Each structure stands twice: as structure tokens, then as C-alpha cells.
Amino acid sequence: MTYHPRSEFMSVMMERGYLSDCTDYQGLDEALGNGPVTAYIGYDATAKSLHVGHLLNVMMLRWLQKCGHKPITLMGGGTTKVGDPSFRADERPLLTNAQIDENIAAMKRVFARYLAYGDGPTDALMLDNAEWLDGLNYLAFLRDIGRHFSVNRMLSFESVKSRLDRDQSLSFLEFNYMILQAYDFLELNRRHGCTLQMGGSDQWGNIVNGIDLTRRVIDTQVYGLTSPLLTTSDGRKMGKSAGGAMWLDPEMLSPYEFWQFWRNTTDADTGRFLKLYTELPVDECERLGALQGSEINEAKIILANAVTTLLHGSDAAEAAEATAREVFEKGGVGDDLPTVTVTGTELADGISIVQLIVRSGLAKSGKEAKRLIAENGARLDDxxxxxxxxxxxxxxxxxxxxxxxxxxxxxxVKLGD
Incomplete structure (x- = not known):
């Protein structure tokens, strides 16, 4: 549909390409125009860091706050114990409570780079759904909440249907996930006046369930808004590379490698990524994205610098660009490159070049490293x-x-202690 928003936030969502679908465009737009709206996105603690695939939705929360509204980052301390089955071929591995707590603590550091947390009317909140899920009485929950869900309707959602159509097992544990996520929305509305849930388009069914449950239980109007699931122009899932996931935590991926990921954006994606992952004006994003030939490379450097500055700070972005120019333009070594150290003890026994390629993250396995060498793709000191x-x-x-x-x-590779 074509809708012309009046609120600043909806305008940003549509103009910059964040919006895939909305449960009520006009109703949400009016609510956004009438004062601060509280909105949330949920993040299960399945890893120690968010990755680039999460960054689109983190930027949505950032824009929400910049437009005068209140974001909530909901950590899934409770739902991580179940695991979201959406569009997965198998069940997620179950984590211990200690692992979940450790992952949440690490993820908080990344969110603090994008959002301002505090007690003010538009300051962000970080909450954990274990606060209300861990203490649920099972029979009372079935009676008060479970009765509002139709199994027939739950089976019709694409995230579940796709799993069953492939004859892949869906455990009863996982089947409960969408009920728990719906209950999160109800609780956030009760406790914090939250009226908007956002997420990727794969979460549409879960979001609609939460809206329906909130209406049935407390007769309150709430809204859902989804973002597109991004793939790069060459068909790859956003946030994946030959070296694995592009983590946002600097302890898991160096700022230089993060910068380089964005510098390597394809020509066709540059303008779109500038709109989604930076705060440059839309006209400027479109101008840069339309550059041709070698000029587009400068646009990619602007993209890499802007995205890296948001996450790691301007000093890290400048150091990454300086290293890249030294390595690629001057043939130098570059002090900011990812570095591994080989101890003197290891050198005494000798270590194969294949092992070093794997340890440095340039290949995932010895087999892949050997193939890289065989295909003339590996170099030692250029x-x-x-x-x-x-x-x-x-x-x-x-x-x-x-x-x-x-x-x-x-x-x-630094040789020796």
C-alpha cells in the first residue's frame, strides 16, 4: 500500500528503507504524532555478541529515540531457555542459566553504543523477560493465557508451517515460544506502557499474536512494525562473510575487520546500506550510491567510516582507514590488522602454514586453507x-x-613471545 506518514519516525522508516510491513499504518502514525511512544525489540541471548544481521533493528531503535520516543531492548533471559523456532531447520541448542547471563552482559556493551539509557521519558530501558517468565505458574498460565491461542492458527504461520512442510520435527518446547513472545508484549504494555513491537519480517506471526493477546486480555490497542530481511545484491545473508559472522563486539571481531566488511560492500548495495546503517542525509546517500567506476570506492569508505564510528568510535574508524590505505595503496603491513601470536615453544616444534592460516581467521579449516593455497589465493608477505x-x-x-x-x-602473525 501507499501511505504518506505525518510522524517523523514513520517518515524515516519509509524513506530510508526500514519498513516491510505494519499492522496499522495510520493508527501507529497518529500515535507517534501524539507524544512519546514506547517500543521494543526482543533479543534472545544465544551468543555473546550481536552481529551485523541485528544491526538493522538496532538502528531502528536508535532512530526511534532520535525522533523523541522511548526504546526498550528486551533481553530474552527467559525465552532463550526455549529457543525461537522461526524458519529454523532444527532445534536450537539449550544454554545454561550462567551462559545466558554471560551472553546478556556482553550484549549490553554493544547496545550502549547506539542508545542512551536512563530514567528520562525518552531514555532507553534494558529489560529481561526472565523477570516475568521465570516465575510463571504453569497451570495458571495455561488457564489465563493459553486459552486465547488457537493451535489451528498457530500452525498456519509461515515460520511453523515451513518446518512442518519439510517433515522436520518441532518440539512442544519450541511450539510454546510464540505464546511466550506474545506474553512479553502484554507484560511490557502492563508494566511500561509499551504499544509497539518491532522486529524482522520473520517475526510477523509472533508480533501479530502479541497484539491479539493484548487486545483480548486487557482490551488495549498496540501495534507491530517489521523490517525487511536483508540479503546482499549477490544473494548472501546480511552479516555473513567468508570468515564467518560479523560480530559487533570488538573482542570477537576487530574494528579493522568490521571496517573492512563495509568497505567490501558491492557497488549495487552501497546507496542502500548508507541509508540503513548510517545517519547521513538521504539525498547524500543516494548521490554517493549513484557514483560510478572508481568513485564508488570513496563512497564505500564513507560508509565504512560512518558505520564503524557509530559502533567503535571515530578513532577506530580513522585507524582502520589508515591501515587499509597502507596495506592496499602502499603495500605496507598495517599495525591495525588482525593479529595472532605464535609462542617460542610452538616455533621450537614448528607450525605449518596451513595451521597459521586457520588460526588467523583467513580460513575455517585446514581443508579450506589448502584449497586456498592450491587456487593461488594465499600469499605470505605479499x-x-x-x-x-x-x-x-x-x-x-x-x-x-x-x-x-x-x-x-x-x-x-607475530613470531615468538
């Missing part, structure tokens, strides 16, 4: 690497070598 049996030993101790996979991925 010289093509042809011998997969090469051993680095004590004779090399005290130096630093540079390993490369292709033209754009590099790492340093």
Missing part, C-alpha cells in the same frame, strides 16, 4: 604461497609475517 607443507620454525623467531587470502583479507 608473495604467492604455493607449498601447503611449509613449516614456520624457530629460524623465523622474532619477526612478523603477513598472511593474505585474496586481495582484501589480511592478518599478521
Amino acid at each position: 608473495t604467492p604461497l604455493t607449498d601447503p607443507g611449509l613449516i614456520i620454525d624457530a629460524g623465523s623467531q622474532g619477526g612478523t609475517i603477513k598472511l593474505s587470502a585474496g586481495r582484501k583479507r589480511h592478518a599478521l
